[in-house]
Amino acid sequence: MSISKRKKVAVIGAGAAGFFTAVNAAGMNGNLDVTIFEKSRQLLSKVRISGGGRCNVTHHCFNPEELSKAYPRGGKMMRWNFDKFQPADTIQWFEKRGVKLKAEPDGRIFPVTDSSETIIQCLFNEAKKQNIAIRNQTAIKRIRLLQKGGFKLYFDKNETEIADVVVIATGGSNREQSYEWLKELGHSIISPVPSLFTFNFRYNEFEGLAGISVSEAKVEIQGTRFSETGPVLITHWGLSGPAVLKLSARAARLLNKKEYRYKVNVNWLHPLNQEQVQNELIKIREKNIKKKIEKQDRFPLPGRLWVRMLDLAGISENKRWAELSNKKVNELSHQLVRGSYECQGKTTHKEEFVTCGGIPLNEIDPGTMRSKIVPELYFVGEVLDIDGITGGFNFQAAWTNGWLAAKAIASNTINDVS
Secondary structure (H helix, E strand, O other): OEEEEOEEEEEEEEOOHHHHHHHHHHHHHHOEEEEEEEEOOOHHHHHHHHHHHHHOEEEOOOOOOHOOOOOEHHHHHHHOOOOOOOOOHHHHHHHHOOOOEEOOOOOEEOOOOOHHHHHHHHHHHHHOOOOOOOEEEOOOEEEEOOOOEEEEEEHHHHHEEEEEEEEOOOOOOOOHHHHHHHHHOOOOOOOEOOOEEEEEEOOOOOOOOOOOEEEEEEEEOOOOOOOEEEEEEEOOOOOOOOHHHHHHHHHHHHHOOOEEEEEEEEEEEOOOOOOHHHHHHHHHHHOOOEOOOOOOOOOOOOOEEEEEEEHHHOOOOOOOOHHHOOOHHHHHHHHHHHEEEEEEEEEEEEHHOOOEEOOOOEEEEEOOEEOOOOOEEEEHHHHHHOOOOOOOHHHHHHHHHHOOOOHHHHOOOOOOOO
């Protein structure tokens, strides 16, 4: 007589990837006994704070080829995974469960409620519907393979659990020591480093201008091929905004190797070049001979930033346009399109905290997220060496890989004969 045995699935980590794997696996196969273990008190913490508390669920890009370009690491694998589950599928998944989403002009997608609690409640409701057990404040210490198959999980407080399947969804970490228990299972670790962070200036050329932004600038790291365009925000310590955060992701390992000491060039008037800006300045000078140079309406720069650019070019804001020499025109145009700033250090963008590094992708099966080293062990989320630029791409990787892992787990049933 064949007796169906419920397969015990342990999901380590209650973030976006862990929850999505758990609820989908249980939803696809009612013969699974799924438990989520989380070391901290709070569940889905990054979902809660992302997008300023609105939750940037995904991105409005439905072309797998284009979408994969948003991943400095893992893009090749994600290209094929997006053929199976991509942003259009994410939107459909949430809307089927009553969560309506909206796309903003920059492509980011949020719940129409503009509240991350909408996404959190949806995942909680789904977990309850699928009878998923959730245990927080339960930190994993070690996983041991059993001779008869399966795993023995060792937690703090001397607790242990037996599981047939284990899903590692612990998120990223800045410390390689955090992955020691995974090394014991035979996996190697690519040293983790921060991916999304702001640039701190050694000399604060823009002191007092925090909060001022430019909608279209180009930022490049001197002496490298790394550059990004988009909005730039001046902070108390240097620069942030989408262009800077994207650049920090793409150049994460290089900047770590440089110990976060490097120079950036900023074109505040992108896509104009220096010659075009010089010509425009000369035209302004000719038409505004008697006006003070502190006033201009031809360039899309906030007034206070324009005055600071004059100062950096050695030009008094009280001068009149007629007094602006050709030499100063050249110096000002250089500041506007080739401003050079020395960076030293970084500030983690807390809402978008991401690391690159973790489990190498050549150690997992990309179609199922299953370990090639340990049977019935799966990896999803930031514990993998996959990270995206800002804009909803990291959550989409979590949804995609979580769904793939869930499908693989659900399709592999256990049948005992007695």
